[in-house]
Amino acid sequence: MDTVIQLEIYRFDPEQGGEPRMQSFEVPVNKPGMKLLDALNYIKWNLDGTLTYRRSCGEGVCGSDGMNINGVNGLACITPIAGLKQPIKVRPLPSMQVIRDLVVDTTHFFDQYRSVKPWLQAESPVPEHERLQTPDQRAELDGSYECILCGCCTTACPSWWWNGDRFLGPAALLQADRWIKDSRDEATGERLDDLEDAFKLYRCHQIMNCMEACPKGLNPTAAINHLKRTLLARKS
Amino acid sequence: MLKNMRYGSAHNGLNEWYLQRLSAVVIALFMPMAFALLLAVYDGSLDQMRLLNLLNSHIGRTLHTLFLLALLTHAYLGIKVLVEDYVHVVAWRVLLMGLILTTVAGLAVWWFAVIWAWGS
Amino acid sequence: MQVSPKTVQGTVHNTDNQRSARPLSPRVSVYRWRGPMLASFAHRISGVVLVLFVPVYLCLLSGLTASAADFSDTINWMHSPLGRLLLWLIGSALIYHLVNGMRFILLDAGFSETREEMRGSARFSLAAGLAAVVLLAVYLW
Known part of the structure; x- marks a missing residue:
C-alpha cells in the first residue's frame, strides 16, 4: 500500500458563495486498516480545519457520515482506504441541498x-x-x-x-x-x-x-x- | 409542508402496476411467435399463401387481437411511467397522456380493422 | 437522464423557507453505474425502442396480407438497409426486454431476492441482451 493517498473532496462554503469545487489533498497512511473517516479527520486536524463533515460514533452505527465515495454512497467510517481507487473522490450525498462541504440538509x-x-x-x-x-x-x-x-x-x-x-x-x-x-x-x-x-x-x-x-x-x-x-x- | 403528507394517498398505482405485469405475461407468450413469423417471412421460408392460412382464421384473428390488446396496454402503461418520472409540470403531463392515450386508441382501431379484414 | 445542474432547480425537496442559495449535490453526473442500475435503464431504453414495434409490425402485416405485389414489396423493404436496421434494433430490444422483464416479474413475485442474486441476474440479463445484439446482426447481415 502507498504511504500517501490522494483525495479530491467537494467543497462549498456558504459564506463565500459561488460554485462548489473539488479540492485535492494528500494524506499519509498512518495506521493499518485505515478508514476514509481517518483520512478526513487527518485533513481537518492537520491540513485544513475548515473541512466540514458529520461523524459521531465512527464505527457504522450512528449513520452520520454517509457520503458519496468514488461514485457510490457509503459510510466513511467503515470504508477501508485500501479498496478505493485514487484519487478518492468524496462528495456529499447526491441530490441534497448542501449546507457546507459534505454536510447536507436532511x-x-x-x-x-x-x-x-x-x-x-x-x-x-x-x-x-x-x-x-x-x-x-x-x-x-x-x-x-x-x-x-x-x-x-x-x-x-x-x-x-x-x-x-x-x-x-x-x-x-x-x-x-x-x-x-x-x-x-x-x-x-x-x-x-x-x-x-x-x-x-x-x-x-x-x-x-x-x-x-x-x-x-x-x-x-x-x-x-x-x-x-x-x-x-x-x-x- | 411536505406535499405527500398534505395530499395523503391517491390510492392508485396498484392496478396499473398489476396490469403492466399481466399484459407483460400475455406479450411474453405471443411476442416470440410474432417475431418468428416475421423472421420466417424474412428468410423466405413462409410464402404469402401459408401466411394467410395462418392468420386468416378465427384462431389467428383472436390470438392477434389478444396480443395487440396486451401490447397496446403495456406500451401505454410503460410510456405513462416515463411521463410521470420525467415530466413534472402537471398541465404538460395531463396533456401528453391525453395525446398518447388517443394515439394508442387510434392504433388499436386501425390494427383491429387490418386483422379482421384478412382474406376478405 | 440528463446531467444534473449544480444549483437548485428542477426538483426542490425542501420547504419554501429553505429555498436558499444552497447548491444541489451532484447526482447522475457522478453516480457510478453498476449492473442493476444499467439493467433497469436498459429496460427503459429497450421499452422505448419497442414502441416502434407497434407501427412497424402493423405496416408489415398490412403489406404482407394485401396483394401478391404488396407482399413482395414488403419483403424487399425488410431486406433493405433501413428494414434490416429496424429489425435488428427492434429484435435486440425485444429479446433484452423479454429476458429482463421475466427477471423483474420473478423479483416482483419474491424469487431470488438476495443481494447477490439481484446482482447476478442483472448481469445475466445484460449478457443475454448483448448476445441478442450480436447474434441478430450476424443473422441479418
Whole structure:
C-alpha cells in the first residue's frame, strides 16, 4: 500500500458563495486498516480545519457520515482506504441541498421517514409485562430493523432524484415495511392505505442502487417488492 | 409542508402496476411467435399463401387481437411511467397522456380493422 | 437522464423557507453505474425502442396480407438497409426486454431476492441482451 493517498473532496462554503469545487489533498497512511473517516479527520486536524463533515460514533452505527465515495454512497467510517481507487473522490450525498462541504440538509429525508409513522400503533391494552412475539414473528423483522437511517440508499435512488418530493424513497419504505411486518402492530391496514399511491410507492423501478449502497447490507428493493406483493394480495 | 403528507394517498398505482405485469405475461407468450413469423417471412421460408392460412382464421384473428390488446396496454402503461418520472409540470403531463392515450386508441382501431379484414 | 445542474432547480425537496442559495449535490453526473442500475435503464431504453414495434409490425402485416405485389414489396423493404436496421434494433430490444422483464416479474413475485442474486441476474440479463445484439446482426447481415 502507498504511504500517501490522494483525495479530491467537494467543497462549498456558504459564506463565500459561488460554485462548489473539488479540492485535492494528500494524506499519509498512518495506521493499518485505515478508514476514509481517518483520512478526513487527518485533513481537518492537520491540513485544513475548515473541512466540514458529520461523524459521531465512527464505527457504522450512528449513520452520520454517509457520503458519496468514488461514485457510490457509503459510510466513511467503515470504508477501508485500501479498496478505493485514487484519487478518492468524496462528495456529499447526491441530490441534497448542501449546507457546507459534505454536510447536507436532511430535513426532507426525515420528514419522509416520519410520514410512515415509524412507531408501534396498537389499540389493545398493554399487557402486564410486554407485547410478546414468537421467535418466528421476531425473525420477520430481520433485515429491516437494522436500518440506521444514514440516507445512503434514498439519495442513491434515481427515482428519488427525479421525484423525491413525492416518492418516499427506499429508507422510508423499508421502515414502512418493517412496521407492516411487525406482528404487534395493529395499524397495518391504515399503513397500507397510506402507501397505495403511484408516486409514494410505485416510482420504484428496481434500479437497486439502494441495495448496492446500503452499508448495513440490507435490501430496500426487496422490502419495496414485499410491500407491492402485500398490496396486491390485499386487493385480489 | 411536505406535499405527500398534505395530499395523503391517491390510492392508485396498484392496478396499473398489476396490469403492466399481466399484459407483460400475455406479450411474453405471443411476442416470440410474432417475431418468428416475421423472421420466417424474412428468410423466405413462409410464402404469402401459408401466411394467410395462418392468420386468416378465427384462431389467428383472436390470438392477434389478444396480443395487440396486451401490447397496446403495456406500451401505454410503460410510456405513462416515463411521463410521470420525467415530466413534472402537471398541465404538460395531463396533456401528453391525453395525446398518447388517443394515439394508442387510434392504433388499436386501425390494427383491429387490418386483422379482421384478412382474406376478405 | 440528463446531467444534473449544480444549483437548485428542477426538483426542490425542501420547504419554501429553505429555498436558499444552497447548491444541489451532484447526482447522475457522478453516480457510478453498476449492473442493476444499467439493467433497469436498459429496460427503459429497450421499452422505448419497442414502441416502434407497434407501427412497424402493423405496416408489415398490412403489406404482407394485401396483394401478391404488396407482399413482395414488403419483403424487399425488410431486406433493405433501413428494414434490416429496424429489425435488428427492434429484435435486440425485444429479446433484452423479454429476458429482463421475466427477471423483474420473478423479483416482483419474491424469487431470488438476495443481494447477490439481484446482482447476478442483472448481469445475466445484460449478457443475454448483448448476445441478442450480436447474434441478430450476424443473422441479418
